[in-house]
Amino acid sequence: MSEVTPSEPTLLVLDADPPPRLGKLTGRARVLHADESTLAAQLPLADVLLVWDFTSHAVRHAWPGEGPRPRWVHTASAGADHLLCPELVASDAVVTNARGIFDKPIAEYVAGLVLAFAKDLPRTLELQRQRRWLHRETRRIAGTRACVVGSGPIGIAIAKSLMALGIQVAIVGRTARRGIHAIGDLDRLLARSDWAVCVAPLTEETRGMFDARRFGMMQPSTYFINVGRGPLVVEADLLDALAKRWIAGAALDVFEEEPLPADSPLWDAPGLLVSPHMSGDTVGWRDELGAQFVELYERWAAGEPLVNVIDKKRGYVPGH
Amino acid sequence: MSEVTPSEPTLLVLDADPPPRLGKLTGRARVLHADESTLAAQLPLADVLLVWDFTSHAVRHAWPGEGPRPRWVHTASAGADHLLCPELVASDAVVTNARGIFDKPIAEYVAGLVLAFAKDLPRTLELQRQRRWLHRETRRIAGTRACVVGSGPIGIAIAKSLMALGIQVAIVGRTARRGIHAIGDLDRLLARSDWAVCVAPLTEETRGMFDARRFGMMQPSTYFINVGRGPLVVEADLLDALAKRWIAGAALDVFEEEPLPADSPLWDAPGLLVSPHMSGDTVGWRDELGAQFVELYERWAAGEPLVNVIDKKRGYVPGH
Numbered sequence: 001m002s003e004v005t006p007s008e009p010t011l012l013v014l015d016a017d018p019p020p021r022l023g024k025l026t027g028r029a030r031v032l033h034a035d036e037s038t039l040a041a042q043l044p045l046a047d048v049l050l051v052w053d054f055t056s057h058a059v060r061h062a063w064p065g066e067g068p069r070p071r072w073v074h075t076a077s078a079g080a081d082h083l084l085c086p087e088l089v090a091s092d093a094v095v096t097n098a099r100g101i102f103d104k105p106i107a108e109y110v111a112g113l114v115l116a117f118a119k120d121l122p123r124t125l126e127l128q129r130q131r132r133w134l135h136r137e138t139r140r141i142a143g144t145r146a147c148v149v150g151s152g153p154i155g156i157a158i159a160k161s162l163m164a165l166g167i168q169v170a171i172v173g174r175t176a177r178r179g180i181h182a183i184g185d186l187d188r189l190l191a192r193s194d195w196a197v198c199v200a201p202l203t204e205e206t207r208g209m210f211d212a213r214r215f216g217m218m219q220p221s222t223y224f225i226n227v228g229r230g231p232l233v234v235e236a237d238l239l240d241a242l243a244k245r246w247i248a249g250a251a252l253d254v255f256e257e258e259p260l261p262a263d264s265p266l267w268d269a270p271g272l273l274v275s276p277h278m279s280g281d282t283v284g285w286r287d288e289l290g291a292q293f294v295e296l297y298e299r300w301a302a303g304e305p306l307v308n309v310i311d312k313k314r315g316y317v318p319g320h
Numbered sequence: 321m322s323e324v325t326p327s328e329p330t331l332l333v334l335d336a337d338p339p340p341r342l343g344k345l346t347g348r349a350r351v352l353h354a355d356e357s358t359l360a361a362q363l364p365l366a367d368v369l370l371v372w373d374f375t376s377h378a379v380r381h382a383w384p385g386e387g388p389r390p391r392w393v394h395t396a397s398a399g400a401d402h403l404l405c406p407e408l409v410a411s412d413a414v415v416t417n418a419r420g421i422f423d424k425p426i427a428e429y430v431a432g433l434v435l436a437f438a439k440d441l442p443r444t445l446e447l448q449r450q451r452r453w454l455h456r457e458t459r460r461i462a463g464t465r466a467c468v469v470g471s472g473p474i475g476i477a478i479a480k481s482l483m484a485l486g487i488q489v490a491i492v493g494r495t496a497r498r499g500i501h502a503i504g505d506l507d508r509l510l511a512r513s514d515w516a517v518c519v520a521p522l523t524e525e526t527r528g529m530f531d532a533r534r535f536g537m538m539q540p541s542t543y544f545i546n547v548g549r550g551p552l553v554v555e556a557d558l559l560d561a562l563a564k565r566w567i568a569g570a571a572l573d574v575f576e577e578e579p580l581p582a583d584s585p586l587w588d589a590p591g592l593l594v595s596p597h598m599s600g601d602t603v604g605w606r607d608e609l610g611a612q613f614v615e616l617y618e619r620w621a622a623g624e625p626l627v628n629v630i631d632k633k634r635g636y637v638p639g640h
Contacts, residue, residue, distance in 0.1 A: 137598075274448045
């Protein structure tokens with residue numbers, strides 16, 4: 001046991017695997033690690049909770065209703081849906097997220113998916129496996145139209161990348177603001193989009209927003225891409241829309257259940273590209289997440305106001 | 321047989337399949353069609369030759385050494401390597417190409433390949449077929465470096481697309497000019513590039529320019545992309561470089577022999593993406609090629625100077 005100054009705050013990290021960069025907090029924090037089974041017992045001891053394993057929903061179940069609890073919770077992710085239980089929302093704990101880290105990586109990923117679909121790359125790879133030379137005409141992307149659903153920094157970065165490639169982009173948020181359409185415009189915009197990109201936060205309002213009705217109003221040439229959260233999409237409805245060719249294809253990076261079970265019908269749905277929740281995870285991302293947390297911790301320890309603070313009732317960091 | 325005004329020039333089209341838009345020349349040209357077997361017999365009758373089937377090398381063999389021959393040859397392609405035989409080069413026939421039609425489509429295609437490699441998309445599709453959820457970290461493309469070999473309008477369009485995605489791009493041409501490096505800089509630039517893109521014209525100087533020596537100077541993390549002409553690459557050397565992991569991967573859209581034979585070792589070379597010479601062929605491309613030819617024909621018939629005129633000795637339209 002190392003010497004502990006009583007004044008050092010206790011930082012509880014939900015993850016057996018220690019995040020990089022926490023060495024910088026030596027002497028300034030007493031770092032404890034929790035896993036899903038020990039979290040409930042350890043939470044009352046912690047001043048700060050770092051949710052490093054953002055795939056875990058354990059905080060929802062372990063958050064103490066009353067009594068001692070962390071004053072600050074940070075999640076190393078853009079979404080906070082995995083931890084926002086009613087008790088945490090009602091508490092005075094501040095919740096922050098990894099706003100900023102994933103913006104440009106995800107924007108590149110989405111641009112890659114759009115180009116892969118436009119240039120028929122999955123089919124090219126399939127034909128290559130069959131050693132078949134089959135010339136096809138592919139699509140131009142310049143001049144096509146995209147609708148990006150989600151007006152946070154990731155949605156805006158996606159829009160910028162697509163615009164740089166000559167695509168006309170409409171961004172949709174909860175409410176209208178400069179350059180952003182309100183959710184009420186969504187149906188009209190989807191009906192005329194070649195690309196529908198979902199990167200909305202998962203809230204009670206957005207859950208299941210991409211359902212049979214919305215796939216039905218898309219064009220048969222439209223591609224749908226979800227890099228937000230799995231439950232934004234009604235997966236059975238997407239499977240149906242693909243089977244009936246209501247839309248041309250889709251890419252899902254996130255799923256109702258992750259990892260996607262091996263027996264899921266999504267794996268071999270026609271026209272569906274499945275990737276393992278990795279759109280934002282470029283080389284060095286863990287290091288950037290660790291550095292961002294250390295910077296926030298230094299603000300917090302100095303009594304300065306935190307940034308990236310989530311509006312717990314809405315479920316995301318509000319836009320400006 | 322329709323009525324023919326003696327003053328109508330004879331337009332010979334090398335392709336059994338008539339190009340679109342030639343209806344506009346009704347009454348202004350006598351249109352004949354040739355295939356590879358009849359070309360030699362028909363060439364002496366033609367004032368103009370339209371090489372619509374740009375996959376054919378028949379002009380090289382059929383071009384008349386002396387005597388009557390077309391005064392103007394247009395190829396519906398960017399490259400003219402398939403028709404420039406010594407007799408045609410020595411003759412006074414003007415040769416034009418489809419400069420401009422393929423620039424932006426190929427630029428989009430190359431951007432798609434770069435993003436597909438950076439985001440490990442071929443592997444994602446392979447894992448999907450195996451129903452395997454395997455998270456990986458992928459590459460950011462912003463801040464990486466590309467070397468585009470070929471300083472014509474296609475090379476410049478590729479450079480612009482990659483720069484729009486945040487990539488630092490160096491363009492290499494035969495001689496240095498504003499914004500273009502001379503060929504003498506190529507080796508130095510290749511050695512520091514993450515992406516090496518070949519879109520040079522095929523000439524005696526460029527044939528086989530990507531060989532073991534040049535693959536050997538690339539980095540193990542470099543991806544090589546050829547959208548120019550097959551013989552720019554020594555295919556056996558590329559196979560060897562991939563097998564020895566001198567480079568990370570490659571994409572070939574053009575080949576020494578097209579269609580690529582089913583028994584070619586290129587089809588299943590590790591890290592190689594094979595596509596069937598289609599990088600520039602987006603929906604509507606044949607129509608654009610037809611319209612471009614009609615516009616050139618109208619200039620020619622009016623005695624105006626042609627544009628897109630190839631320097632037959634160099635083998636391409638010289639830059640400005």
